Amino acid sequence: MTETNPVVLVVDDEVQIRRFLRAGLELDGFSVQDAETGADALRWATLKPPDLVILDLGLPDMDGSEVLERLRAWSSVPLIVLSVRSNEAEKVRLLESGADDYVVKPFGMAELLARAHAAMRRQVRVSSGEPVVKVGPLTIDLAARIVTINGARVMLTPKEYRLLQLLAQHAGNVVTHQFLLKEVWGSPHLHDTHYLRIFVRKLRQKIEVDPTQPRILLTELGVGYRLVSPEGAVAAAN
Amino acid sequence: MVGMDVVRRELRGSLIALAMVAVTTVVVYGLTQSLEVRRGSVIYLLPVLLAGWHLGLIPALVAAVAGVLWSGYFFFSPYYSFYLSRPNEILNLLLFMVVAGVTSHLANSMKKQTELAKKREKEMGDLYAFSRRLAGASSAADIYLAIEEHLASLVQRKVVLFGAGSDRDAKPEQEALSQRVHAAIAEVQAGRTAATTVDDGAGDIWLVRRVSQKNADFGVIAIDLGSVPAGAIDEVRQRVNDLLSDAAATLERLDVARALNDAKMRSETELLREALIGSVSHELRTPLASILGAATVLSKSALIGKDERLTSLTGVVRDEAERLNNDIQNLLDATRISREQIRPRQEWIEPQDIVNAALERRRRRLSGHQVSLDMDSNLPFIYVDPVLVEQAFGQIVDNAAKYSPPGSPITVAAKRNGHDVVLSVHDEGAGLTAQENAHVGERFFRGPRHATTTSGSGLGLWIAKAFVSANGGKIEAASAGADRGATVSIHLPFATPASQPEVGPDD
Structure with missing residues (x-):
């Protein structure tokens, strides 16, 4: 591994999980740093600031969410949480406290990599100021506020555009209902999920080939929405 | 007078x-x-x-x-x-x-x-209600509460019962007693005296004694005798004692001691089961996550990718790990249902989103079938827990794939029907005989025809039914008979158009 490889900090107390993650991530060109405990993870994050963190929630010394909070106090490193199924409320809480995305155990490597790359690309986009997000046939020019599909201009209302803009900024990663509601409608409407449903339906009618089978704007049940990333298609096929 | x-x-x-x-x-x-x-x-x-x-x-x-x-x-x-x-x-x-x-x-x-007949009738009624409560009690605390109320109605006075052993959470009535009464209760509980009377300091005399002189399990009771003049105390005490010895005999006859023990056992079993499930979910799923993850890494390696046979093997590992994971999930869900721990988190949702999520999650499993979709474009929103309904619908999709031959068509539909949104799965597989259909969705029911050919636990559809009914819907199965395919559908009521969600402001 050369110094130019991106560094990923894998925080998990299960040795077998660390082993396959290491293999999969190294095959993908990452340089892997392991941490078995929360304390270990925080220490490595300071010693050798990683380009990506993969964080398991069940750690022997402290709760994963505590590691997340302490890390987020000073770092905006892209972070993916390894979560267990059927606890949507917990996923939402972790996303709200700064996780970029999650994968549910058991998960495939491709799915994890797609989420991780999306989160890292967002980081690059924010720092470089690159204004154009391309998702399949859809192009969103955040600077010019222009949306096109295969080059043809799509007309959106201000709220529809705002919604798409937020999803585009996080392209490939999930965005919670609460975040979208707060950003588009304001804090008083934090629980009016139905606003979101109605606007997403309208938006899909404008950007999807078949709005009943969306390929671009996906629903994460009980959590939020996700604009697919190019890798999303790879993950789904794998 | x-x-x-x-x-x-x-x-x-x-x-x-x-x-x-x-x-x-x-x-x-x-x-x-x-x-x-x-x-x-x-x-x-x-x-x-x-x-x-x-x-x-x-x-x-x-x-x-x-x-x-x-x-x-x-x-x-x-x-x-x-x-x-x-x-x-x-x-x-x-x-x-x-x-x-x-x-x-x-x-x-x-x-x-x-009058006597009426009194007898009431007593019998009370006793019957009491014994039924004992039989239905799920914890020792319930039983003590039943005894307390029974004794209170019997002696027609305020009574406070202290169960045998230490009460982890004291009731407000227990805490409200004066220091002196508590001291007397402690005396009796410790067995230093069988019965005693004590003035609570506010003018009331309390009789404190074991409910039964023979059986300490029934606890210690404090009875408010009211303001009794010193001369009459023995008489009142005697009368209450007589009533109580009758009551104690009744408690013996109803085998309250065993009911108490059973209740204690039950709560211990419950704890054990909880611990077991917690560890099963962790101990089995962690290795599964490693197996599945490792298989997906292997499938990407160039070495294995060169050999078709090896690639298919990694697919086998992955599919079987996923199936095992589903089985574990079913076991956990089944336990949640039996313990009535299903708490739907309802929200407005587009019905197609549920269908799409269920199909997406099963994309690999369905790849051997020709899946076609038939969804109305403007379905009303439904107010359900989308995660539970998705799990239920996914279960139905799994069954369709499992009980129909590879390559056969599966049709998934989302339609409006009257005041219901109907999500259905049609397959051209094993179908259901009339007899099977009568039992479909019962816990552990599996068609005897499939016992040796297709593995399964008989939990899937039962879980699906529970999840759907927790959301106010129902599951229906229809089939023309054995080997003539089946249509299984989830019916979810949607609110009338008037109560469909309002469009938010759009400036």
Whole structure:
């Protein structure tokens, strides 16, 4: 591994999980740093600031969410949480406290990599100021506020555009209902999920080939929405 | 005080009796004047009977005397005088008085018997309710509460019961007792004394004793005797003790001790089960996550990718790990359902989103079938827990894939039907016989035809049913018969158009 490889900090107390993650991530060109405990993870994050963190929630010394909070106090490193199924409320809480995305155990490597790359690309986009997000046939020019599909201009209302803009900024990663509601409608409407449903339906009618089978704007049940990333298609096929 | 009451009651009864005699007299007067009736003294028995039945002995005697006097006035010479001279009249008087005595006595004993019967009936009813509560109690605390209420209704006083052993959470009634009562309870609980009375400092005397002198399991009871004068305390105490020893005998007979033990056992089993499930979910799923993750890494390696056979092997590892994971999920869900821990988090959702998520998650498993979709484009929103409904729908999709031959078509539809949104899965597989259809969705039910050919636990559809009904919907299965395919559908009511969510402001 050369110094130019991106560094990923894998925080998990299960040795077998660390082993396959290491293999999969190294095959993908990452340089892997392991941490078995929360304390270990925080220490490595300071010693050798990683380009990506993969964080398991069940750690022997402290709760994963505590590691997340302490890390987020000073770092905006892209972070993916390894979560267990059927606890949507917990996923939402972790996303709200700064996780970029999650994968549910058991998960495939491709799915994890797609989420991780999306989160890292967002980081690059924010720092470089690159204004154009391309998702399949859809192009969103955040600077010019222009949306096109295969080059043809799509007309959106201000709220529809705002919604798409937020999803585009996080392209490939999930965005919670609460975040979208707060950003588009304001804090008083934090629980009016139905606003979101109605606007997403309208938006899909404008950007999807078949709005009943969306390929671009996906629903994460009980959590939020996700604009697919190019890798999303790879993950789904794998 | 009591004496005065009796006098007043008898006086009132006697006045009513006299009034009845007066009414009779008016009637008799009318008869003698208009019809020249000369015999009819027996009519004066009427007020005597009535008074005897309803008012008691003394009013009946009053009615008898008055009636004899008036009958002498009308029917015996010298007419129109109250003078009793004839032996007939003396005989009448005696007869009337005997009737008065017999009637009032009969009435009295009848009343007593009725009251007794009513009391017995109530006691039996209470006892029956009590024994049913004992049988249905799921914890020792429930049983103690039942005993407490039973004893309170029995002794007709305020009682506070302390269970055997330490109460982890004291009830407010227990905490409200004064220090002195608590001290007495501690004495009895420690077995230093069997029973004691104590003044709570606010003027009430409390009797504190074991519910049963033989069986400490029934706990210690504190009974508020109220403000009892020092002289009467032994009498009140004796009466309560008698009631309690009856109650203790009842508790013995109903085998309360065993019920208490069972309840304790149950809560321990529950704890054990919880711990077991917690560890199963962790201990089994962690290695599964490694197996599945490792398989996906292997499938990407260039070495394995060169050999078709090896690639398919990594696919096998992955599919089987996923299947095992599903089975574990089913077990966990089944436990959640039996413990009534399903709490839907409902929100407005597009029905297609649920269908799409379920299909997406099963993309690999469905790849061997021709899946076609038939979804209405403008379905109403439904207010459900999308995660639970997705799991239920996914289960139905899994079954369709499992019980139909590879390559056969599966049609997934989302339609509106009246006030329901219907999500359905149609396959051209094994179908259902009428008999299978009658049992489909029952816990652990599996069609005997599939016992040796297709693996399964018989939990899937049962779980799906529970999840759907937690969201106010139902599951229906239809089939033309064995090997003629099946359609299984989830029916979810949507709110009427008026209560569909409003469009938010769009500026």
